[in-house]
């Protein structure tokens with residue numbers, strides 16, 4: 001349990017005591033500039049980032065304000081751009097020198113550091129090297145292979161970066177070809193959100209907009225590491241706190257970014273070193289303890305409501321808009337404080353103090369990230385947050401709502417325009433009519449099901465539109481071993497990564513333009529669009545000279561493959577669409593007229609155009625037509641019982657990475673420098689296990705399914721954590737996560753509260 005008196009703080013056991021932002025973040029940017037020898041004008045490019053007429057950052061999906069700051073980017077957004085603008089190149093000469101098998105021993109950092117991919121490449125199994133090939137041959141061969149297999153055995157994966165235009169065509173391609181196997185990175189991320197919020201409030205995405213952060217009285221913040229993963233959000237947090245909004249944070253780690261912030265955009269704060277305190281209460285919940293913690297908050301609200309004659313709970317709202325309230329109330333009544341304290345690791349007093357802020361606040365926003373979604377009972381985590389908010393009508397009002405903080409810059413948008421394995425979310429009848437075909441109606445594979453299909457040999461082909469699928473999935477080592485059974489693998493990427501080093505019998509690596517680069521097609525320079533976390537759509541125009549003259553845009557690559565794989569269809573015009581992306585936006589507008597009408601005219605509206613959200617209007621597109629309370633059947637977000645020597649491992653990001661892209665080895669805000677092979681553990685746990693700070697250990701997966709999962713050579717670092725919760729880095733620890741360890745409702749891999757044991761190495 002978190003107790004500041006017995007456990008040292010992060011600052012005692014590690015090096016960093018400064019706030020998030022500040023000089024440290026500027027140093028981080030300068031180091032990346034130098035390391036990547038970024039091309040001339042890189043800083044000028046950064047100035048146009050996230051501004052109307054410029055390009056939209058490829059880092060996180062946080063909203064882009066109507067009135068941007070002079071530099072509307074953060075340390076990590078700048079790193080993402082500079083990483084793309086590197087002068088290093090990964091050429092056919094490089095691949096002549098290094099076999100694919102050799103490259104498997106390289107780190108993620110070293111692979112991407114080689115630089116931007118320059119030529120289309122084909123894997124030659126005879127020599128185990130990649131060799132350059134022509135685009136024409138690549139498209140023809142991929143098309144021929146796709147024509148030779150049952151479409152239902154092919155998978156079209158997408159990482160959440162590709163534009164709305166590319167995503168729309170990619171999904172259309174899959175359906176014309178004959179499958180709905182369209183998982184995207186969202187399946188490992190906020191799919192829990194898409195499934196839970198759709199079922200409970202009828203909208204699969206958050207209900208807030210940036211404006212709400214100017215009007216809320218409190219934010220309840222669960223499992224999202226703002227300082228690292230959505231740093232531009234710190235501006236809204238700082239402003240909110242300065243006008244009196246209170247932030248209560250639930251997180252096993254005392255994340256610097258949620259404790260305090262020095263704003264690099266405010267020279268005064270930079271000079272004086274003063275910072276803004278962000279969270280007024282910081283509750284170090286156990287990993288997997290949020291159902292219990294939120295139940296505690298709700299129980300307090302019920303108790304206070306009883307004492308104040310029923311004045312606290314918004315019964316009028318509940319009567320008019322909700323269902324399931326009575327069962328939920330009964331559940332809260334019968335749940336004991338003892339159970340809540342044990343499962344959350346928090347004291348009743350602390351939860352009551354937080355509950356007091358909730359009932360005192362007129363307008364409340366619930367914010368969350370992977371700390372809620374990546375659990376076996378992620379659904380119930382989010383459902384409890386919905387319960388809490390609905391109790392006082394905190395959804396569908398200005399300054400209130402639910403705010404899942406999305407990951408990839410267009411991950412939400414990809415789902416919006418059809419990349420989904422769930423056909424019921426896609427207007428198939430309209431597509432059938434527009435393109436004169438019979439779309440497949442069966443449910444496609446999630447990322448977990450794709451891995452299962454690779455393991456059992458039923459998957460035949462895999463196309464990856466960006467991303468690093470094989471590195472990002474659970475049970476990574478097992479899936480890697482079976483990958484070569486695939487008949488065809490195609491990866492569309494900007495930089496070399498581990499997924500490119502495991503090849504199907506026929507295998508291509510196709511290099512594409514990055515978003516900051518100029519995309520010239522037959523009708524001239526092309527704009528693309530993306531959707532941020534708040535359902536706002538932004539045009540993005542790259543200005544940089546492409547890293548290589550042989551690159552193609554993602555859209556052109558998708559169209560090039562589709563053209564070869566599919567029979568001709570007069571309604572399907574790959575060449576015309578590639579020549580003018582405006583025509584693709586017209587298709588999007590025709591497919592989704594309510595949200596995307598006049599898309600071409602609106603895409604450069606300052607702050608983006610809003611595609612709306614029904615739940616925000618208190619229109620509940622759920623089965624019952626109402627917002628749904630849930631009575632959870634469990635208090636822990638994991639199914640694996642506590643046991644002596646069993647720990648809940650949280651796998652998460654450092655400050656110096658974007659997912660599997662490792663920029664460097666500095667987790668600045670947590671004070672961990674120069675290494676990633678670490679396990680953070682609280683001093684009490686270290687002592688109880690008879691271990692020592694700095695000792696080498698192995699982690700062993702603790703699921704009894706006949707598969708050994710073990711990673712050795714890890715260093716213990718004493719860290720301020722609740723007992724029983726230990727922490728290490730993604731993606732290095734992914735082989736420890738059993739494929740079966742996923743959210744029960746959405747199949748999002750449960751990368752948090754992974755059951756493990758510790759074996760001392762010496």
Ligand SMILES: Nc1nc2c(c(=O)[nH]1)N[C@H]1C(S)=C(S)[C@@H](COP(=O)(O)OP(=O)(O)OC[C@H]3O[C@@H](n4cnc5c(=O)[nH]c(N)nc54)[C@H](O)[C@@H]3O)O[C@H]1N2
Pocket residue numbers: 059060061076189190222223224225226228229230250251252253255285286287288289290368369370371372405406407408650651652653654655657658659660752753
């Ligand atoms: N710079 C940078 N930005 C990024 C990314 C990146 O890698 N680098 N990745 C992008 C992507 S795709 C995504 S999805 C987002 C991810 O952003 P986050 O949602 O912040 O994801 P994580 O890094 O996994 O951090 C999870 C947080 O939840 C906490 N946590 C873990 N388990 C629990 C729990 O059981 N309960 C609670 N209450 N908290 C818990 C952890 O301590 C940590 O603070 O960021 C996006 N932005």
Ligand SMILES: Nc1nc2c(c(=O)[nH]1)N[C@H]1C(S)=C(S)[C@@H](COP(=O)(O)OP(=O)(O)OC[C@H]3O[C@@H](n4cnc5c(=O)[nH]c(N)nc54)[C@H](O)[C@@H]3O)O[C@H]1N2
Pocket residue numbers: 058112158159160161185186188189190370374407408465466467468469472473474492493494495496497512513514515554651652653658659660661730731733734737751
């Ligand atoms: N254990 C554990 N596993 C996790 C998570 C976790 O918290 N813990 N988080 C999960 C989450 S939230 C996510 S979103 C997934 C991420 O999974 P992915 O989205 O598949 O992985 P990324 O690391 O974002 O992909 C990086 C690669 O994308 C390519 N790339 C970069 N820019 C572009 C571009 O503009 N176009 C194209 N075509 N390619 C580009 C580069 O080749 C780069 O190597 O991982 C998941 N896995």
Ligand SMILES: [Mo]
Pocket residue numbers: 185188189190406407408
């Ligand atoms: Mo993500």
